[in-house]
Amino acid sequence: MKPCHTFQEMRNSKFTPDEITVRCLLCAFTSSNSYCQGKQVHSYVLKKGFISEVSVCNTLLTMYAKCSDLSDVFDIFEEMEGIMDLVSWNATMTACLKHNHNNVFGLLRMMHCFDHEPDHVTLTNVLGACAVVPSLDKGYQVHCFALKTGLETEASVMNGLIDMYTKCGVLINAHKLFDSFSDPDVVSWSSLIVGYAQFGYGKEALELFQTMRNRGVKPNHVTFVGVLSACSRVGLVDEGLHYYSMMETEYGILPTREHCSCVVDLLARSGRLKEAVSFINQMPYDPDIVVWNTVLAACKTHQNAEIGRHAAESVLRLDPSNSSAHVLLCNIYASTGNWEDVARLRKLMRSTGVRKAPGQSWIEVKDGVHVFSVEDRSHPQMDEIYMVLGDLSLEMMEAGYVPYGGFDSFEVVPS
DNA sequence: CTTGGCAACC
Numbered sequence: 107m108k109p110c111h112t113f114q115e116m117r118n119s120k121f122t123p124d125e126i127t128v129r130c131l132l133c134a135f136t137s138s139n140s141y142c143q144g145k146q147v148h149s150y151v152l153k154k155g156f157i158s159e160v161s162v163c164n165t166l167l168t169m170y171a172k173c174s175d176l177s178d179v180f181d182i183f184e185e186m187e188g189i190m191d192l193v194s195w196n197a198t199m200t201a202c203l204k205h206n207h208n209n210v211f212g213l214l215r216m217m218h219c220f221d222h223e224p225d226h227v228t229l230t231n232v233l234g235a236c237a238v239v240p241s242l243d244k245g246y247q248v249h250c251f252a253l254k255t256g257l258e259t260e261a262s263v264m265n266g267l268i269d270m271y272t273k274c275g276v277l278i279n280a281h282k283l284f285d286s287f288s289d290p291d292v293v294s295w296s297s298l299i300v301g302y303a304q305f306g307y308g309k310e311a312l313e314l315f316q317t318m319r320n321r322g323v324k325p326n327h328v329t330f331v332g333v334l335s336a337c338s339r340v341g342l343v344d345e346g347l348h349y350y351s352m353m354e355t356e357y358g359i360l361p362t363r364e365h366c367s368c369v370v371d372l373l374a375r376s377g378r379l380k381e382a383v384s385f386i387n388q389m390p391y392d393p394d395i396v397v398w399n400t401v402l403a404a405c406k407t408h409q410n411a412e413i414g415r416h417a418a419e420s421v422l423r424l425d426p427s428n429s430s431a432h433v434l435l436c437n438i439y440a441s442t443g444n445w446e447d448v449a450r451l452r453k454l455m456r457s458t459g460v461r462k463a464p465g466q467s468w469i470e471v472k473d474g475v476h477v478f479s480v481e482d483r484s485h486p487q488m489d490e491i492y493m494v495l496g497d498l499s500l501e502m503m504e505a506g507y508v509p510y511g512g513f514d515s516f517e518v519v520p521s
Numbered sequence: 522c523t524t525g526g527c528a529a530c531c
Contacts, residue, residue: 125522127522161522165522166523167524168523200524298528326528365530367531396530396531
């Protein structure tokens with residue numbers, strides 16, 4: 107029986123729907139992602155005057171956050187002045203975080219002005235926002251607040267802190283916090299494993315995975331993404347393939363698209379390019395741009411023109427304006443002396459106006475964000491920055507560092 | 522019967 111039919115039947119009966127009925131309906135439409143039906147309930151809510159009920163508004167906020175965009179969420183939120191409670195603030199923050207809107211900190215300041223005290227849901231959201239920037243400065247402030255209020259003991263806050271420190275690259279803090287946690291769950295373990303894997307500590311990640319299993323915590327699909335990428339980073343290809351099959355046979359977890367991408371990365375990065383392509387051909391998903399880009403990058407490293415050409419052409423079929431695939435394909439044609447195709451591709455790029463998007467990086471210093479892009483020398487302290495950069499580059503080379511892609515792509519001073 | 526299925530490949 108569908109919720110809308112039950113609702114219709116109820117309206118024809120002697121029972122009158124109340125705000126609880128409405129909330130249940132909204133929950134149902136939120137989980138089935140039914141925007142149109144959710145909107146109809148919204149109209150009903152307005153007609154029957156339930157809009158003055160704060161819990162109904164909160165459920166509306168959640169429904170729009172899941173089924174629509176932020177403008178619908180803010181429309182409701184702005185109409186709620188005077189009746190909003192802690193849940194309203196939290197639901198709106200969750201919506202901002204979900205839609206990558208950078209207003210979580212603004213909402214935190216606003217809720218403070220409205221005399222609402224943050225709870226563990228608020229802190230979990232704010233920590234999530236610290237992790238995406240990422241901002242260690244703000245993260246430390248939230249950590250202090252969590253200690254002061256005792257919210258640190260809350261599992262979601264603890265996991266949020268572990269994830270925040272991981273994303274900020276301070277694995278020591280993440281691990282310390284993890285050790286102080288009496289009862290780490292699958293999320294805590296996975297955050298740490300993924301963190302170690304991402305920063306290149308594959309061995310440590312795999313050791314953590316082993317300890318986790320020994321302690322009887324059941325890994326899930328996210329844990330395995332971490333495990334597979336850990337294997338990929340340190341070149342443990344056969345171990346990675348072993349974990350990939352273990353995932354299904356021992357834990358009954360069916361591989362998602364992410365797991366398949368990890369296996370492609372695992373094979374391609376180590377130079378087993380043919381196997382990577384045959385894995386792509388037999389995996390249960392249509393290959394997307396991510397997997398072909400992975401293969402393409404690996405072909406560049408391992409100097410494989412034949413598969414590289416296939417990968418680049420596949421990327422361009424899915425995204426005809428992909429500039430880096432154009433450039434790499436050009437290089438592949440050139441490396442095999444295929445000058446006709448080089449000329450053809452260069453002409454095509456000029457006529458379609460495909461240009462390489464400039465790379466950007468940024469760093470947060472105190473309360474300002476400093477942005478840098480290629481060949482941009484507009485920063486007021488540029489001379490000092492390049493002096494330090496030059497020293498660092500020398501030190502790195504003396505230590506034996508060879509940049510990815512070789513020295514020809516390594517520029518100390520822009521031309 | 523109102524906020525959280527938190528953590529994820531390049």
